[in-house]
Amino acid sequence: MSERSEPELTLADLGESEILARIFPRLPESSATLVGPGDDSAVMKAPDGRFVITTDMMIQGPDFRLEWSSGHDLGVKAAATNLADVAAMGARPTGMVVSIAAPATTSVTFMEDIADGLRDACLELAPGCGVVGGDLSVSTVLTLSVTAFGDLGGREPLLRSTAQVGDVIAVVGRLGLAGMGLAALFAGERAKARASALQAQLAPLPPISQGVIGALAGAHAAMDISDSLVMDAGRIARASNVVLNLDEHVIDDLSGQLAIELGIDAARARQAILFAGEDHALLMTFPASVTLPEGFLAIGFVDACEEGESPHVALGGTSISENGWNPYAGWNGETS
Amino acid sequence: MSERSEPELTLADLGESEILARIFPRLPESSATLVGPGDDSAVMKAPDGRFVITTDMMIQGPDFRLEWSSGHDLGVKAAATNLADVAAMGARPTGMVVSIAAPATTSVTFMEDIADGLRDACLELAPGCGVVGGDLSVSTVLTLSVTAFGDLGGREPLLRSTAQVGDVIAVVGRLGLAGMGLAALFAGERAKARASALQAQLAPLPPISQGVIGALAGAHAAMDISDSLVMDAGRIARASNVVLNLDEHVIDDLSGQLAIELGIDAARARQAILFAGEDHALLMTFPASVTLPEGFLAIGFVDACEEGESPHVALGGTSISENGWNPYAGWNGETS
CATH class of the missing domain: 3.30.1330.10 (PurM-like, N-terminal domain)
Incomplete structure (x- = not known):
């Protein structure tokens, strides 16, 4: 043999x-x-x-x-x-x-x-x-x-339905990174993709401990961003019957930073920040009086629905359509 | 059109x-x-x-x-x-x-x-x-x-490891029925199979409420029979470091009843009682002093391992080899 x-x-x-x-x-x-x-x-x-x-x-x-x-x-x-x-x-x-x-x-x-x-x-x-x-x-x-x-350690659970008008919207964890990692993989560009984006997509390490930290700081509402910032913010908006108004300057800043980090153009980074999923950042709303815990970034405010207005997500005051991951429609390899 | x-x-x-x-x-x-x-x-x-x-x-x-x-x-x-x-x-x-x-x-x-x-x-x-x-x-x-x-309603959980020498072994629920249902399906004999056997295999209704009833009656140990009476009894035997000695007369009675119910020969029924899985009957051990709750059938006793003897299952005092369901080996369509 x-x-x-x-x-x-x-x-x-x-x-x-x-x-x-x-x-x-x-x-x-x-x-x-x-x-x-x-x-x-x-x-x-x-x-x-x-x-x-x-x-x-x-x-x-x-x-x-x-x-x-x-x-x-x-x-x-x-x-x-x-x-x-x-x-x-x-x-x-x-x-x-x-x-x-x-x-x-x-x-x-x-x-x-x-x-x-x-x-x-x-x-x-x-x-x-x-x-x-x-x-x-x-x-x-x-x-x-x-x-x-x-x-829960004796605390009330943080729900999607308990965001209140006047709350600060805050996020902890990354946005857009996992989506850009996936885009690089689909494009066959793993070799030149940034390690941070690949890791965010393939082996993410979301800010789990910040869930309890946010609750202890007095958060009103929370969810994890699995489908996209805008899509998941829309879920809080509907569950709480409010408008989640994202600050476009903050979104622009985040987009600029992501563009530099990944060497991509700012428009593409902005699409990923708003519409890409799988980062599992935590999206929370806090009373405006709360000092946000370390690592949390304020990205907007919770507004009331005006007369005849449905709950929705707005960017700089303008309604923004919700997009994100639908498992039965499938991901087409793009981030937008 | x-x-x-x-x-x-x-x-x-x-x-x-x-x-x-x-x-x-x-x-x-x-x-x-x-x-x-x-x-x-x-x-x-x-x-x-x-x-x-x-x-x-x-x-x-x-x-x-x-x-x-x-x-x-x-x-x-x-x-x-x-x-x-x-x-x-x-x-x-x-x-x-x-x-x-x-x-x-x-x-x-x-x-x-x-x-x-x-x-x-x-x-x-x-x-x-x-x-x-x-x-x-x-x-x-x-x-x-x-x-x-x-x-658990404040009670101690019933484990596999807490059977005690001298306990009565009892079962509640059916044995062998689901296995015979599967055998009929594999043989292409659904039309002439008994409805009870097909239901036991396809849409089983095991005696869930008897778990609490057995616990309240003072059971020492319990598990559900998913792989086979002998294989799962062997798990209790090893976890509790005892011998589970099944009464061959009771097994013969059960086999005879199953043979009549399904119109099969007694030897085949006996193989199903001992070695077929998926009935999800509950196997428990009780102190000998306990009056078994309604629906429970005594099928043997828990004995000590003798000098140099390993924990095992015996039938009428004779060690019986364990057989049952291994998902990676697969079911060959037979019950034995």
Whole structure:
């Protein structure tokens, strides 16, 4: 027999329990766990008698491509997008359950990389948050489904429906960066794209801890910007029955900075700031009397709907149409 | 132009928010909801300061086939399998989040049928439990991911690791029925299969409320039988470091009853009772002093491991090898 390198172990080579035995030791433990992985359910602490819970699925094709994303990237992104939804309630993430469906030919190493990404995202973004359960399945389409949960620490949750007229609109985290990263990937320009844009798209690290900080500072409303600043601001506007009036000078400043950072023209940067998604920045509204916490940038004011006017988003006082991500229509590779 | 019937609306025809607007009104509300669907996360009550949480994914192909399952069936099964994992902790299910990835060509009616199945399972199996959030994605492989959670009502959770020597082993719910339903489907014999077996496989209604009843009666340990009686009993045996000794006369009686119900021979029924999965009966151990609650059947005793003996499952005192469902090896259509 000729010598050859050892073929890589795949999921088909191992049973589910053996794969789990390799993956679970790589995952972070949650400090809120009473009963961890390995039973029919986990048991978690909910110290104030409540918990927040959110779920999000990532599908190979519409949500990621394996030419672009490593297993580690996918783990980071699956965790980060869900943690952002917990943070957007003003809550501290305490744990998550993770289901992964993968082709039987997937290497065990790749699954371990996903686990490492989940771990690194939790350690970096939400210390104390861990993976407390999950499920492994076989599918021809690699699919990650995460459900994350968290603790409000006795505070009221930050909703989309509680923005008040006179509030300052503020954002913490980046805008437009993930969208420009995706545009570079679609254009086949990964080599010359900025690392910051690629990371924002492939393995985002949104400002999770700022969710609690914003809540403690007295925020009225919050959400995470997953679809686009304008589209998600529109959701707050409708839920709160108000107008979110963005300051065009601030948007111009942000656009200029992004243009310089990425070496693109300002018009393109402005489109990305307003209409690109997946940055998972936190959008909040605060009473005007509040001193914004460090890292938050004021980007506008909440106005009342005038007589006969519907809730909407305005830029410099002029209504701006909402655009953003629709998973069934699909992303065309452009940021506008 | 020739007359033709209106083409059915598909997911591609509607935006995500319009699809959600059609689905959410069909779903049951949870009585434990503080903030329901529509924000970044839901907020749930956890009255005793804890919650149990479990997740399970169903994939078109390995887990179901659309020639066999209706949308309603899939909704029922996705809910029931997760509710069973909550019940197996001795907890009352309070809610679930549901992610569905479907081809863009999927009809909106089919998605509504899934929602109706989720609703009917909750209403039938766990009144007060509802769907509090979810996610819709597009995928070429229909995928349902459910995370369910529940309330222990101040009790200790029922674990796999807390069976005690001298306990009575009891089961509530059916054994072997779902496996025989699957065997009939694989054999192309749906038309002559018993309705009870097909329902157990396609739209199971496991004894969810018995989880709390067993806990209140004083059960020491519990799990749900998803892979097979022998395989799952083996998990309790190893977690508790004991021998689960099944009574062969009781197994013979159950086999005889199943054989008569389904019109199959007793040997085949016995294989299904011992080695077939997906019935989601609850397997519990109780102190010998306990009068078993109605519906529970004693099927054996928990024995100590003798000197040098590993934890295992025995039938009539003789060790029996564990077999059951391995998602990466696949089901070959047989029940043994």
